[in-house]
Amino acid sequence: MPVNHTTLESETSMLTIHDLSATVANKAILKGLSLRINAGEIHAIMGPNGAGKSTLGYTLGGRPGYEVTGGSVDFDGQDLLSLAPHERAAAGLFLGFQYPVEIPGVSMVQFLRESLNAQRKARGEDPLSGGAFLKLAREQAALLKLDPEMLKRPVNVGFSGGEKKRAEMVQMGILDPKLAILDETDSGLDIDALKVCGEGINAIMRRPDKAVLLITHYQRLLDYVKPDFVHVLAGGRIVRSGGADLALELEEQGYEGAVA
Amino acid sequence: MNEFEPVVKDQAARDAAARVADYEHGWSSDIEQEYGPKGLSEDTVRYISAKKDEPEWMLEWRLKAYRHWLTMPMPDWAKLNIPPIDYQAAYYWAAPKTKDGPKSLDEVDPEILRIYEKLGIPLAEQAVLAGVEGARKIAVDAVFDSVSVATTFRKELESAGVIFRSISEAIREYPDMVRRWLGRVVPMHDNYFSALNCAVFSDGTFVYIPEGVRCPMELSTYFRINAENTGQFERTLIVADKGAYVSYLEGCTAPQRDENQLHAAVVELVALDDAEIKYSTVQNWYPGDAQGKGGIYNFVTKRALCQGARSKVSWTQVETGSAVTWKYPSCVLNGEDSVGEFYSVAVTNNHQQADTGTKMIHNGKGSRSTIVSKGISAGQSNNTYRGLVRVAANAEGVRNHTQCDSLLLGATCGAHTVPYIEVKNPSAIIEHEATTSKISDDQLFYAMQRGLAQEDAVALIVNGFAREVLQQLPMEFAVEAQKLLGISLEGSVG
Ligand SMILES: Nc1ncnc2c1ncn2[C@@H]1O[C@H](COP(=O)(O)OP(=O)(O)OP(=O)(O)O)[C@@H](O)[C@H]1O
Ligand SMILES: [Mg+2]
Numbered sequence: 001m002p003v004n005h006t007t008l009e010s011e012t013s014m015l016t017i018h019d020l021s022a023t024v025a026n027k028a029i030l031k032g033l034s035l036r037i038n039a040g041e042i043h044a045i046m047g048p049n050g051a052g053k054s055t056l057g058y059t060l061g062g063r064p065g066y067e068v069t070g071g072s073v074d075f076d077g078q079d080l081l082s083l084a085p086h087e088r089a090a091a092g093l094f095l096g097f098q099y100p101v102e103i104p105g106v107s108m109v110q111f112l113r114e115s116l117n118a119q120r121k122a123r124g125e126d127p128l129s130g131g132a133f134l135k136l137a138r139e140q141a142a143l144l145k146l147d148p149e150m151l152k153r154p155v156n157v158g159f160s161g162g163e164k165k166r167a168e169m170v171q172m173g174i175l176d177p178k179l180a181i182l183d184e185t186d187s188g189l190d191i192d193a194l195k196v197c198g199e200g201i202n203a204i205m206r207r208p209d210k211a212v213l214l215i216t217h218y219q220r221l222l223d224y225v226k227p228d229f230v231h232v233l234a235g236g237r238i239v240r241s242g243g244a245d246l247a248l249e250l251e252e253q254g255y256e257g258a259v260a
Numbered sequence: 261m262n263e264f265e266p267v268v269k270d271q272a273a274r275d276a277a278a279r280v281a282d283y284e285h286g287w288s289s290d291i292e293q294e295y296g297p298k299g300l301s302e303d304t305v306r307y308i309s310a311k312k313d314e315p316e317w318m319l320e321w322r323l324k325a326y327r328h329w330l331t332m333p334m335p336d337w338a339k340l341n342i343p344p345i346d347y348q349a350a351y352y353w354a355a356p357k358t359k360d361g362p363k364s365l366d367e368v369d370p371e372i373l374r375i376y377e378k379l380g381i382p383l384a385e386q387a388v389l390a391g392v393e394g395a396r397k398i399a400v401d402a403v404f405d406s407v408s409v410a411t412t413f414r415k416e417l418e419s420a421g422v423i424f425r426s427i428s429e430a431i432r433e434y435p436d437m438v439r440r441w442l443g444r445v446v447p448m449h450d451n452y453f454s455a456l457n458c459a460v461f462s463d464g465t466f467v468y469i470p471e472g473v474r475c476p477m478e479l480s481t482y483f484r485i486n487a488e489n490t491g492q493f494e495r496t497l498i499v500a501d502k503g504a505y506v507s508y509l510e511g512c513t514a515p516q517r518d519e520n521q522l523h524a525a526v527v528e529l530v531a532l533d534d535a536e537i538k539y540s541t542v543q544n545w546y547p548g549d550a551q552g553k554g555g556i557y558n559f560v561t562k563r564a565l566c567q568g569a570r571s572k573v574s575w576t577q578v579e580t581g582s583a584v585t586w587k588y589p590s591c592v593l594n595g596e597d598s599v600g601e602f603y604s605v606a607v608t609n610n611h612q613q614a615d616t617g618t619k620m621i622h623n624g625k626g627s628r629s630t631i632v633s634k635g636i637s638a639g640q641s642n643n644t645y646r647g648l649v650r651v652a653a654n655a656e657g658v659r660n661h662t663q664c665d666s667l668l669l670g671a672t673c674g675a676h677t678v679p680y681i682e683v684k685n686p687s688a689i690i691e692h693e694a695t696t697s698k699i700s701d702d703q704l705f706y707a708m709q710r711g712l713a714q715e716d717a718v719a720l721i722v723n724g725f726a727r728e729v730l731q732q733l734p735m736e737f738a739v740e741a742q743k744l745l746g747i748s749l750e751g752s753v754g
Contacts, residue, residue: 058705061705061709062708063705063709064701064705065701084708084713084714085705085708085709086708086709086711086712086713086714086717088709089708089709089710089711090711094709095709097706100706101700101702101703101705101706102703103703103706103707103720103721103724104724104725105723105724105725105726105727105728106720106721106723106724106727110720111707111710111720112710114712114716114720115707115710115711115712116711118711118712118713118716119711122711154724171710175710175711
């Protein structure tokens with residue numbers, strides 16, 4: 001089966017990254033990265049520490065300080081790079097953070113309700129009422145087996161490492177994005193939580209009109225969320241792509257062996 | 261589950277109705293054609309007193325204050341940079357209308373209208389706030405269909421025995437009560453601005469809650485927005501008799517047009533045994549432009565006398581306006597086991613200067629106080645918390661907890677914390693905590709990635725920071741205050 005999808009033209013393309021270069025603090029991190037993700041697909045990106053995986057996520061999210069110096073990104077027919085971060089979110093892009101951020105004094109409920117309604121407003125949809133929102137939030141918390149009482153607590157404040165990651169998935173469920181970039185969602189999760197989160201990702205995102213880009217170091221999450229494609233990011237570019245078995249190969253041989 | 265589910269509608273109707281009631285009571289009688297003498301002199305004081313038909317004792321009181329004021333130097337200890345004020349260039353009674361008052365909303369600064377819109381203020385009220393000529397009448401006409409609500413409102417207070425009057429009326433109708441308490445909490449010689457206020461105060465509010473009565477509704481000065489010239493030297497006196505309770509709201513979130521540069525109000529609260537007063541303020545006077553031109557100087561003296569055993573006074577303030585704010589709502593805790601609370605959010609942006617805090621004077625055994633101050637600074641502004649906790653020698657078992665948090669937006673603003681602690685009784689437990697933080701890029705990006713525009717993300721984070729204080733506000737005020745914090749900080753990041 002040919003997997004060199006980056007050269008395939010398809011009408012279902014959701015994200016097309018072409019020759020993307022980006023700098024952080026004047027340091028070139030992404031150096032001509034190309035990647036194409038179609039609707040309905042799940043991609044995994046692996047790669048050594050410091051390769052630029054999080055940088056890719058932040059750059060796609062539009063984080064200030066991550067400066068694009070070349071290339072283009074098409075997201076569902078829109079020039080992603082011309083949009084402000086919140087506009088990218090409203091367009092359907094969700095970033096699951098490697099290190100979720102604490103916001104003291106702002107409850108998860110308030111945070112997510114305001115965020116969701118801001119997105120809905122930007123898309124010309126009516127805001128969700130308090131009651132409807134709470135119902136949605138409880139459903140999503142239940143799906144991820146997160147105690148709904150945690151939604152009353154300030155955003156990520158005092159959450160354990162695993163709770164933060166689980167809460168990110170609840171956020172994803174509530175915001176219901178088209179494309180989720182999940183940066184090391186598996187790190188910090190215990191064995192049971194890994195299964196719950198993996199199943200949650202499948203339930204929320206494995207749909208013909210959605211796509212996922214998983215950033216991970218280990219096969220363990222991929223046991224639950226089976227990727228259609230696996231890529232190796234090294235030196236700021238995709239250096240190798242393959243099917244689900246590439247992850248297994250990487251785990252056995254390490255990056256040096258697999259990429260050489 | 262959402263803490264701030266709005267009940268604004270109901271309150272707006274009440275407010276409007278109350279304004280109708282005020283109108284009927286003649287609080288807005290046409291006085292603007294008559295001008296008092298320019299400048300400050302004994303003649304000015306006599307003129308004001310005569311205009312208000314005051315009893316002799318009141319005039320003598322004012323004159324005494326005026327003579328004392330003449331001997332006082334302008335204070336300069338606050339961390340403020342204040343250009344001199346020319347007291348002889350001002351009017352103290354119904355200043356002549358200036359030529360440039362807007363004739364309609366079309367002539368009002370679009371920036372101000374945009375803020376009104378953001379706050380969700382109805383058009384008719386916008387006109388009143390912006391000082392459009394003749395607008396008050398329009399606003400009153402516009403709400404005439406809620407007269408029945410006004411009637412209910414008035415009847416409810418009367419049947420509870422609550423006295424809620426302009427202070428001028430109260431001086432005439434309840435002279436003994438006013439005379440007993442006026443100047444008891446804030447003596448006329450207390451400070452420069454309180455002395456000035458005693459001499460020339462134009463009007464204000466008097467509230468009395470009888471023994472054992474829980475005031476059936478929140479009382480608000482917002483009701484009395486029509487009092488066009490009273491904003492400058494306002495005088496408020498609230499007395500809660502034994503076991504009484506009242507919640508009082510001062511100010512409003514909408515920026516009001518005002519030609520007076522100096523505001524020097526005096527607020528006195530008295531709580532007898534087991535009484536409780538909750539006093540909430542949202543202050544949003546004109547802060548001056550982004551370059552620091554213009555704006556109100558706000559020098560207010562607010563003090564509560566917790567005279568009775570187990571009495572309690574709670575000050576909550578949201579300060580976003582004025583070019584210069586100088587304000588220390590305080591509690592004199594004389595009663596045994598009395599309680600004083602101070603919850604404050606002060607926002608400064610551009611070139612604003614705020615020096616605010618509280619004094620908790622513990623004279624009573626077992627008296628307790630809580631201070632929570634949240635200072636938010638942006639632009640080139642300066643924000644100072646200045647607070648005093650004093651424990652008298654014979655006050656056993658006193659407790660105080662003080663929490664001062666500062667949030668900085670940007671690198672050109674300043675936050676300062678100046679706590680004074682004077683403890684003469686060793687049994688006292690005094691705790692002071694202070695933190696300074698910044699809105700981080702991480703927080704901003706995280707919130708924006710979830711869909712919030714930058715200014716909404718800032719507003720959300722700031723509201724989270726101020727939450728402990730905002731929670732103290734009555735519901736409908738809290739909703740408006742939340743929006744106000746966001747608006748006050750617009751353009752301060754990025
Ligand atoms: N603000 C910054 N200033 C300087 N260098 C930075 C900054 N942010 C990232 N970098 C550098 O960019 C490179 C890529 O970082 P990135 O976080 O994208 O790596 P990663 O592939 O996600 O690594 P890991 O697997 O450890 O999460 C690293 O060398 C990192 O030190
Ligand atoms: Mg990373």
